[in-house]
Amino acid sequence: MTTPLTLTPDRRPDGTPVLTAVGEIDMSNSADLAAAVADGLEGATGPLVIDLTDVEYLDSAGLSxxxxxxxxxxxxxxxxxxxxxxxxxxxxxxxxxxxGPAGPAS
Structure with a gap:
């Protein structure tokens, strides 16, 4: 059974690619994340911004x-x-x- 995860690619007005994830990231759907990240990086000259603000769970498969x-x-x-x-x-x-204030790069 695949854990629910929605991945939405977009671009900021300056052209920066953004990938927004909503749900949970685990072994059951990490291949979808890997494919979306690869697509977002394809042809990008700068960083891909991965928005995890609506991710409730992230396991080692997603971290990898x-x-x-x-x-x-x-x-x-x-x-x-x-x-x-x-x-x-x-x-x-x-x-x-x-x-936040206790974490890096707030």
């Missing part, structure tokens, strides 16, 4: 995808995901926005 592309992405998250993003080291590898 983010870590693989850490040099080409920026992440927008909420304090809910701060512990897992920090523990896996992603906060040291890429820019993460929205973690």
């Amino acid at each position: 995808i983010l870590l693989t592309h850490a040099d080409r992405i920026e992440v927008v998250a909420t304090p809910l995901l701060a512990p897992v993003l920090t523990f896996c080291g992603l906060t040291d590898l890429t820019t993460i926005h929205g973690l």
Whole structure:
């Protein structure tokens, strides 16, 4: 059974690609995330912004995808995901926005 996840690609007015995720990211749908990230990075000259503000759960399968592309992405998250993003080291590898006053790159 696949966990519900909606992935919506978009672009900011300046042309920056944005991928917005809503739901939960786990092993059952991580291939969808990987494909969407690859599509978002294709032809991009700058970073792909991955918006995780409406993600309620992120497991190691999703983290693996983010870590693989850490040099080409920026992440927008909420304090809910701060512990897992920090523990896996992603906060040291890429820019993460929205973690609040206690987290990196608020």
